[in-house]
Amino acid sequence: EEWLPEGPLSVSFEGVSFGYNEDHRVLHDVSFELKPGERLGLVGRTGSGKSSISRLLLRLYNSDRGVIRIGGTDIRNLSLPALYRRVGMVTQDVQLFDGTLRDNLTLFNPNLTDEEILRTTEQLGLRSWIDAMPAGLDSRLSSGGSSLSAGEAQLFALTRVFLTKPSLIILDEPSSRLDAATEAALQTAVDQLLAQCTGIVIAHRLSTLDNVDKIMVLRQGRIAEFGSREAL
């Protein structure tokens, strides 16, 4: 079993092709590289394959062709615990399970203290919501997250990722359901997180990508453009 180096992790796709089923290929020969600590903005129209790239990085699916490396290691040789301890993702839909608020936030990591959890929720603007719950961090959530608004669910997912202190973070349109005020507050927190790790930020619009180093434009599963933010 392979181990990942400490600190921010490099990412590379080498000739990656992928389809959810055999007759419909979604990614075609995708190759790119991110150095440790670099931040990539990933843009493209609906269905261009942005989220598919993030799903492959987390091994939710396997590519049909090509190699994906994180920290120099082919991700097929990484254990899932090694991968999930170091790579954090905030997706368009948040998965919550039937359990306490604390367990949903920490994913059962016993090393996280309530103090740290509450500090992070404060930082991300979720604290007042937790304080309003009947039993604080011991309150039970129902699966599916029906007790949260869409915006709260996204804040929740971001808090969860913050607490894992990832070395690579993937944000899949994390602010798409937030109002302007919440989004602005969150941006500061996201910037702090991105300052410490390698990041991939997925967005529909270029305008939301102020703090990335590189931009990749996907068009129908192919890289249409890739370069520094200034060059594009």
Ligand code: ATP
């Ligand atoms: P959006 O901006 O709408 O989030 P996206 O760029 O993230 O789009 P993907 O979710 O990567 O796009 O989808 C790429 C293609 O793969 C689309 O044609 C989509 O219909 C298809 N697709 C996505 N998920 C699945 C799935 N689970 N099963 C089959 N096809 C899928």
Ligand code: MG
């Ligand atoms: Mg998507």
